Amino acid sequence: MKIQFRLRFINFPIPIVLLGLVLFSCKSINPAANLGLSTPPPPATTEVNVPLKIPKETLSKLLNSQIPTLLLQEKGMDMGSGMTGDLQLKRNGQISWIALDSQRIQLSVPINVLGQVGLKPKGLGSLFQSKLPLNEDFTPIFVIDPVINSNWSIGAESFELMDLGGNLAIDVLGMQVDLSGLLSKEIRKWGNQNLTGGKEIASLKTLVDLAWAQVGKPFSIDWIGGNTAFSIQPQDLKIKEFFDANQDYNLWLGMDGKINSHPADAAPSRSFPLPELSPNDNSTNELEILIPLTVKYSTLDELLKENLDGKAIRVDKKTTLIPSNIKTQAFGDLLAVNMDFTAEQTNGKILSGTLFVVGQPEYNAASQSLVFEDINFKMESGSLGAQTGVGLKKRKIIRSIETKAVFPIGDVLAESLGSITDRLGLNTPIAEFKIADLIIEPSGFYPMAKELVIHMKASGEVDVKWK
Structure with a gap:
């Protein structure tokens, strides 16, 4: 049976076979087909991860600028051994530190102990009313475990006094009274109150707030058919912090969020609030933002008219096809273009009809243009002669449409x-941030019911220069 079928097929006249192939190809697309709703575009998101390596010198400047000068001030203290007095501890020089491991640092804090000591007003104290002044310098050494709190303060989880860094002894009525134990007790008391449980030592909040006020503020882009504003809405803010072998303080900062679109005259006036911090395990330097741009089909129609409407498409030596009345629409996940055409032949004969063209929008990086690929079309109407002539030259017409659209x-x-680049670039008192190797290009095309959605993907890295 297969052999007989082949023999009969071969016996058909060649023109009839060609005509059948042409008509079959023209019917391969059904403009009236219900393809259902188009696949919606994925969420427009932003992902930024910056592994910051804060040099030891920079962190030292930050600690010395924010840790207060006055550490402790007490009046009428009971100093034991029948003694009382006033005590004040003030920083007296630059704080220095070394990292003991990935989480703990050892601080050396020069302090000046200032005050006065006397006997309690009873017994000998009633006879000896004068008080002895205190004015001694110490450099206590203690160990803390610094941490970044959710409010961007730098705190400490634990505190341990390792060395008082001096002795505090005074002569009272010919007796040597050693106050070193008292001083150690007061320093430990101060450390447990101020350097444990994440209590704030210094704060990055002002720096972070100023940075985010610039980076997170909505920005606008001039696009086909108008100006659109966009805002970044953070949904997850992540951090990991540790000290490395070079004594540098490493912060892996990451943020995931979504990109919101706004009319240019209705954008938010300020940035969205930042969420609380969560752990981060990503050490890569990366920036990726998906910007959802839209083009109304009426705007696409005008753009296509500039390149196609009335422009002659050479079908063969004798026939020229001229498109007109161009309209675009979604066709499932493809983009469809309806166009009338007039095919003029050198013998004066004019053929007319309608083409229903479908294709996939793509991005050509070499020409920085949106183009059509995988184009196919169907003759929706027209005479048999027009269908035959156009169908036989289908590949040539497709190539011409791809070139002009x-x-x-x-x-x-x-x-x-x-x-x-301007919005994400940032200059702060401790560092300058710049976007490096930024590339922006379309990453997806999504024909919707009323418009074509184009996702622009911006990708790059963040360069940091510390001060």
Whole structure:
């Protein structure tokens, strides 16, 4: 049976076979088909991860600028051994530190002990009313476990006094009274009250708030058909902190969020609040932002008209096809273009009809343009002669449409590049941040019911220069 079928097929006249192939190819697309809703675009998101390596010198400047000068002040203290007095501990020089391991540091804090000591007002104290002044310098050494709190303060989880760094002894009525134990007790008391349980030593909040006020503020991009504003809404803020073998303080900062679109005149006036901190295990330097841009089909129609409407498409030596009345729409996950055409032949004969063209929007990096690929079309109407002539030259017509249906977007990419680079660049008192190797290009095209959604992906890294 298969042999007989092949013999009969071969016996058909060649023109009839060609006509059948042409008509079959023209019917491969059904413009009236219900393809269901288009696949919605994925969420427009942002992912940023910056592994910061804060040099020891920079952290030393931060600690020395924020740890208060006055550490302790007590009046009328009971110093034991029938003695009372006033005591004040003030920083008296630059704090120095070394990292003992990935989490603990050893601090050396020069302090000045200032005050006065006397006998309690009873017994000998009633006879000896004068008080002896205190003015001694010490350099106590203690160990803390610094931590970044959720409010961006730098605190300590634990405190341990390792060495008082001096002796405090006074002569009272010819007797040597050693107050070193009392001083150690007061320093431990102060440390347990101020350097445990994450209590604030210094704060990064002002720095973070100023940085986020700039980085998180909505930005706008001029796009086909108008200006659109975008805002970053953080959903997850992550951190990991540790000291390395070079005594540098490492902070792995990460943020995941979503990108919101706004009319240019209705964008939020300020950045969204930052969420609380959570752990981060990502050590890579990466920045990726998906920006959802939209093009209304009426705008696409105008763009296509500039390149296709009235422009002759050479079908063969005798026939020229001229498109008109161009309309775009979604066709499932593809983009469809309806266009009328007139096919003019050199013998004066004119054929007319309608083409239903479908294709996949893509991005051509070499020309920085939106183009159509995988184009196919169907003759929706027209005479048999028009269908035959157009169908036989289908590949040539497809190539011509692919060549002419081009939307240059280089200027838009340059505008986006400048907006994002300027917004994410940041100069702070301790560091300068810049976006490096930023690349912006379309990453997906999603034909929706009323518009074409184009996701622009911005990717790069964050460079940091410490001061």
